[in-house]
Amino acid sequence: MFEADTTEKTNRGTPSLDSQLVEEIQRHGEPMQRLANEVAKTLVGQQVLVHRLLVGLLTGGHLLIEGVPGLAKTTAVATLSKAIHANFQRLQFTPDLLPADLIGTQVYRPAQQEFVVQKGPIFANLILADEINRAPAKVQSALLEAMQDRQVTIGSETFPLPDPFLVMATQNPVEQEGTYPLPEAQMDRFMMKVVVDYPTRDEELEILSRMSRTRRVDEVVAVTTPEEIVRARDLVDQVFVDRRIAEYIVDLVMATRKCEAYGLPITQWIQFGASPRATINLTLAAKANAFLHRRAYVTPQDVKDIAMDVLRHRVMITYEAEAEEKTSEHIVQMILDAVAVP
Incomplete structure (x- = not known):
């Protein structure tokens, strides 16, 4: 597998x-x-x-x-x-x-x-x-x-x-x-x-x-x-998690709170962003993903593979987002597409 x-x-x-x-x-x-x-x-x-x-x-x-x-x-x-x-x-x-x-x-x-x-x-x-x-x-x-x-x-x-x-x-x-x-x-x-x-x-x-x-x-x-x-x-x-990988993880989480700083004008759709617990969990999950692929280091793909499941329930959307039929998954995917990969 x-x-x-x-x-x-x-x-x-x-x-x-x-x-x-x-x-x-x-x-x-x-x-x-x-x-x-x-x-x-x-x-x-x-x-x-x-x-x-x-x-x-x-x-x-x-x-x-x-x-x-x-x-x-x-x-x-x-x-x-x-x-x-x-x-x-x-x-x-x-x-x-x-x-x-x-x-x-x-x-x-x-x-x-x-x-x-x-x-x-x-x-x-x-x-x-x-x-x-x-x-x-x-x-x-x-x-x-x-x-x-x-x-x-x-x-x-x-x-x-x-x-x-x-x-x-x-x-x-x-x-x-x-x-x-x-x-x-x-x-x-x-x-x-x-x-x-x-x-x-x-x-x-x-x-x-x-x-x-x-x-x-x-x-x-x-x-x-x-x-x-x-x-x-x-x-x-x-x-091992390289410094640039760690910064990438932090950027993904920060983009759920201050999305405009990452070129995403979707503030009206986000009520609350992800907590610091998301940063910790995303790092741990990426390390576990690397382990399951028998690697001793994390790659950006490890982070992207697991990010949706770690973040989707931590991004609280507004009524305006619901009215426009936007879900937390839509927002997380937009963030993954917008944040530069190291």
């Missing part, structure tokens, strides 16, 4: 890289390839979604996956979890869900005459928050501390969450009755918002061939461990 990039290291802006680091990336990139191949046994197509799931694993960044029903969003996350020796919890978000159902609560035990903490299902490595926008704001806000600080406070005690910890949430963009829009603070805590599209004709034929039966054989086996993922994260941290 992911091919190693054989570009010479003498490219402009690329340093003389540590050969040991390159070898480590080549070796520890193999489990990610096995993981992608294992997911492909069940999931037909959706290469972009699988790639973004791996980026999330490698960076610890949470994912918001949006698409109409039936596009295998839940299947993709559940299959990924089965391919890892890790704890997995699927949480079906509903309007009557309570924060205690998610993070846990204190339970009184009469025999001991004391309160004890009963931990909730959020204490797992991989969390699937299915239809996250169906839960009320008080439940969504209960996720904020877990997603940002990797910890949960129950009563007067604070408990760390396991490592790795990753929230992958799904939402349906078309059925809005009985849903609660995610607050901006929570949207910003998702590293990426991935929009899932319909499969191609050939992919749909393959889906028909695999799935049109009353019984399905679960072929997915665990091919990697949380320890391998944590080790791969250490290598992602070491992927």
